[in-house]
Amino acid sequence: MITNKVIDTLRDRGLRLTRPRRIILDVVRATDAHPTAAFVYRRVRRRLPRVSLATVYRNLRMLAAEGFLAERADEAGMRFDGNTGPHDHFTCLACRRIYDMPARVEPGARRRLSARTGFEVLDHRTEYYGRCAACRRSRGRLSLTRQRRSNGKPQGQ
């Protein structure tokens, strides 16, 4: 899964592709669950039982800084995404799962916004909220109260 591109890019910056690092990248790239650091930690430990949570955090942060992963924040903390291409997200308010959506294409949107505001628009991203197909069928209830830091039970993790 790990391409030579990763190794080369890292080496160019004097960074190494260590075993924990490679496995962490593997884990994030192998899921579309937009995992938290804790999730990645659990998965990595299956293959490398002595890994520490600190190493997971350090590497997630570094890999994101190098552009190999995307980071995003929500009310429950940071999440990571192995899909670094342009795409949007849909968050199900019933099961809290995050789904990838094809990016909305809008030629000229950034340019128009720049013209109107004088701001330099470099990136944009759209978040959708609602209820996914599975929760619709099972009549999953929307959680109207905000997701607290601790009471979240994200499924599939």
Next chain:
Amino acid sequence: MITNKVIDTLRDRGLRLTRPRRIILDVVRATDAHPTAAFVYRRVRRRLPRVSLATVYRNLRMLAAEGFLAERADEAGMRFDGNTGPHDHFTCLACRRIYDMPARVEPGARRRLSARTGFEVLDHRTEYYGRCAACRRSRGRLSLTRQRRSNGKPQGQ
């Protein structure tokens, strides 16, 4: 600033408009800086020196649950917004200020997405990233590294 509507809505739920509560709502509504809880706390304390941070958190959470405020998460924590109407946000990557943007109107976008995915789309919001006019003029540098939890020095607060 505080309308009777707030008082009435609260009363309908058996809630009171206490002094801390009113001032907290005032403070958030009086700024467009998308303040953190700590910012609100500092401001409220000017008018009510004995207020506690816990009270600020409890009330921000409650006022948001009742729909008087909007909440949003970013990598530095929760932020609150007195503007509850539909609008988008622009985050300046140089000064980290968050600006309001007119909401992008896209008739049929939600419907199309629903049709394609089978998801029930209830809300959506777009975040822009770039460099604001002021930072462009002053050649403010983009912070490419992610904003850490503690090292943030958001201006204007």
Next chain:
DNA sequence: ATAGATGCAAACTCTTTGCAGGTCG
């Protein structure tokens, strides 16, 4: 060999909660 990376534990920040006492209606 040696700069960089790891594991462990402790520190830090942000946010929430338990509780005794205060307050609004």
Next chain:
DNA sequence: CGACCTGCAAAGAGTTTGCATCTAT
């Protein structure tokens, strides 16, 4: 009066950091 609310302090969760040790190149 009685439910609601507050301040204080302490607890919790997520994330970061210092340091001795290890390891990739």
